[in-house]
Amino acid sequence: MEMTGQRTETEMARFFALLDGHDGAYGVAFPDAPGATAMGKTVDEALRNAAAAIADWIDDGEVPEPRSIDELRQDPEVAEQLADGAAFVVVPAIVEDSRPVKANISMEAGLLAAIDEAASSAGLTRSAFLVTAAREKIFGGSLRDSVREIAKRDAH
Structure with a gap:
């Protein structure tokens, strides 16, 4: 999944994060969002908390363009964490702009x-x-x- 270039208004930003831990204690850190971290007792809980953490980190609705996975792999700090057992995960960054948008959907x-x-x-x-x-x-x-x-x- 490549995440470079400009997003349109309807595209959701996604950030690569690093997941690490063991049963009962998992952590998520965002190389492109300094200070945004999350923890959880399970992987699922850590990932839910990561989505909230990146949403809190985003300021004023401005979502910085995250680096691609290839660019992150070239980062020495990220490479070290991956070598120590961390894994990449993708976390959606939904900007809360409180601006409702009308959507027409079809269903049964x-x-x-x-x-x-x-x-x-x-x-x-x-x-x-x-x-x-x-x-x-x-x-x-x-x-x-x-x-x-x-x-x-x-x-x-």
């Missing part, structure tokens, strides 16, 4: 009815439910927990 009528029912049961709009489901699919975690967190936040 029965699935749409199920989405509407589930959204209503959770106290969410269809859009909020679909956004929550998309985030769960991209970042991992529990959709049920995400819906609960949104409901709590919106209740305050």
Whole structure:
């Protein structure tokens, strides 16, 4: 996966990160995002936390262009970490710009009815439910927990 050149407005930035650790203690570091790190008891938890860490690191919606994997391999510090057992992982960097964009999608009528029912049961709009489901699919975690967190936040 090559990540050089300019992104369009609809393209999501992805950063290569280094994952290292052992059962019960995993860490993720971003060579192109100094100070952005994440930890987790499992690989999945560390990767979820890494997505949040890179999102927090990005400032003012400006996403610096990350280096390609080939460029990173040439970096002596990265090469040393890889030699010590770290592995490359790709982490999506979603910029939270609070600017909703209308999207027209097509799906089976029965699935749409199920989405509407589930959204209503959770106290969410269809859009909020679909956004929550998309985030769960991209970042991992529990959709049920995400819906609960949104409901709590919106209740305050």
